[in-house]
Amino acid sequence: MIAKAVAVGRGVLPDAADSGEKMVVWKELVDKVLDAAEKCPRTAALIYTLSTGEERPEELVVPDMALFRQEHEDLGVGDVTTNTARKEVVAVDRILTALDVNCLTEDAPAANLLGNSGVVNCGVGLWVLPSFINHSCHPNARRTHVGDHAIVHASRDIKAGEEVTFPYFDVLVPVSKRKEAARAWGFECHCDRCKFEAEDVTLRQELMKAENDLVSGGDMGALVVRLEDKMRKSLVKERRKAFLRASFWSAYSALFDSDKLVRKWGRRVPAEAVVAESIADAVGGNERVLRAMLRGTKDANGCGNRLEVEDKVMRIGRATYGKVVKRNAMRSLFSLTLDATNNINL
Numbered sequence: 001m002i003a004k005a006v007a008v009g010r011g012v013l014p015d016a017a018d019s020g021e022k023m024v025v026w027k028e029l030v031d032k033v034l035d036a037a038e039k040c041p042r043t044a045a046l047i048y049t050l051s052t053g054e055e056r057p058e059e060l061v062v063p064d065m066a067l068f069r070q071e072h073e074d075l076g077v078g079d080v081t082t083n084t085a086r087k088e089v090v091a092v093d094r095i096l097t098a099l100d101v102n103c104l105t106e107d108a109p110a111a112n113l114l115g116n117s118g119v120v121n122c123g124v125g126l127w128v129l130p131s132f133i134n135h136s137c138h139p140n141a142r143r144t145h146v147g148d149h150a151i152v153h154a155s156r157d158i159k160a161g162e163e164v165t166f167p168y169f170d171v172l173v174p175v176s177k178r179k180e181a182a183r184a185w186g187f188e189c190h191c192d193r194c195k196f197e198a199e200d201v202t203l204r205q206e207l208m209k210a211e212n213d214l215v216s217g218g219d220m221g222a223l224v225v226r227l228e229d230k231m232r233k234s235l236v237k238e239r240r241k242a243f244l245r246a247s248f249w250s251a252y253s254a255l256f257d258s259d260k261l262v263r264k265w266g267r268r269v270p271a272e273a274v275v276a277e278s279i280a281d282a283v284g285g286n287e288r289v290l291r292a293m294l295r296g297t298k299d300a301n302g303c304g305n306r307l308e309v310e311d312k313v314m315r316i317g318r319a320t321y322g323k324v325v326k327r328n329a330m331r332s333l334f335s336l337t338l339d340a341t342n343n344i345n346l
């Protein structure tokens, strides 16, 4: 429990009700991983394939996929990877850095957490194959956690040969914020969306002004109208429009959240569901986009007839929670996503 601390201010103090509670989840995970690596050479070999975030790109060897297959257990690990076979005793430091870089948390922007009866543990875990998934600000995948399972699924259509990517951090923010977040991870993001937003000379002035206005507050409706006008006049293509709408998502949602702003600016901006749909097509579905789509489709403004609306909502639902979720379960998820009063009847 949080209480008045012995030293100063507040602190965490256990009371009788906390007996048996886990104190340090991370340590338990580390102990389990080290134990598994000591007992099982294949597990150790798998963990040694992971990046520590410190290698030069040319040092990163593409692992033999045979290592990821169950039947590999019978083959003996020594002849499969070159950089792991020598390790007889587990390299604790190596494993700790790999865990730091590769552990997935359930509260990450790319994750949904299902089946915990509403209790969010924000747990941490290591899943080796998903650990190879890189970040993009134009991501195409998310994951859904159910118990110990991490299900990786597409959040928009993926072409054959296109790299599967997660958002490691919130991508519904402007490019400078995303650059900061990538730096905290220790890399520079060079995805197509970042390149466009950082380098487009026609839009540079407008985007800088919009970012400043976003920080300083003010009328978010005016910001959105200016951005939409500029994109229309500069003949910005749909995909790029969607990138910018995603970057200034907080301004769009502030506008759509306010009846006053909708009355003032509503006729000069695309409908909420249209914005949500374009963002989902470009950066994948997520709960915030889904919520906007559900709310925006209530008046079906610019979204087509009822069947088309249903189809679009289901598509973003599948992008958010995965295709494995059945229609009835999806309805329940929608009602959890929206508050009960806004519930839409699909």
Ligand SMILES: C[S@@+](CC[C@H](N)C(=O)[O-])C[C@H]1O[C@@H](n2cnc3c(N)ncnc32)[C@H](O)[C@@H]1O
Binding pocket: 049, 050, 051, 053, 060, 101, 102, 131, 132, 133, 134, 135, 136, 185, 186, 187, 188, 189, 190
């Ligand atoms: C979970 S690993 C992803 C797989 C990693 N690329 C590998 O080869 O094992 C995370 C690390 O990958 C690198 N990374 C991920 N996304 C990146 C991106 N968009 N640009 C540059 N490096 C990235 C960073 O070094 C990051 O710390």
